[in-house]
Amino acid sequence: MARMPRWLQGRSVDRPVPLTDLKLTAQILSYSRSKGLFAGLELKGVVIKPDKDDMRDVYGEGVTAREVLKENKVTAPVSVRAFPNTLGRFSSRLAENRD
Structure with missing residues (x-):
């Protein structure tokens, strides 16, 4: 242990x-x-359910999680871009270390 x-x-x-x-x-x-x-x-x-109120507050009225995540129809606001950029930076480092 x-x-x-x-x-x-x-x-x-x-x-x-x-x-x-x-x-x-x-x-x-x-x-x-x-x-x-x-x-x-x-x-x-696992099923992850989007919060419709949060989606509206961040992306505007009528924008769905599918449009943001899968169809890439919506550009993320600057306030949201930092999170996936940070994940990508650290994820690529971890992937390199595993090889």
């Missing part, structure tokens, strides 16, 4: 925190502090 990381020793957590390796191969990993959160997870057979 893996040892508890030093940074986690002596801290209380209110959620399960699975141990993983440097390549983050655990199915679910979460870590939070008072000013941040990181979560990585694997989705298989």
Whole structure:
């Protein structure tokens, strides 16, 4: 069994925190502090339902999640672009390290 990381020793957590390796191969990993959160997870057979109010607030009236995610009919606002750009930057690094 893996040892508890030093940074986690002596801290209380209110959620399960699975141990993983440097390549983050655990199915679910979460870590939070008072000013941040990181979560990585694997989705298989999961249904994610978009929030219509949030979609309207970000993209405007009548824009669907399908148009944004699958059909690329809508350009994401600047406020939204930072998130997928950051994911892409780190995902490509992880993919390179796995080879």
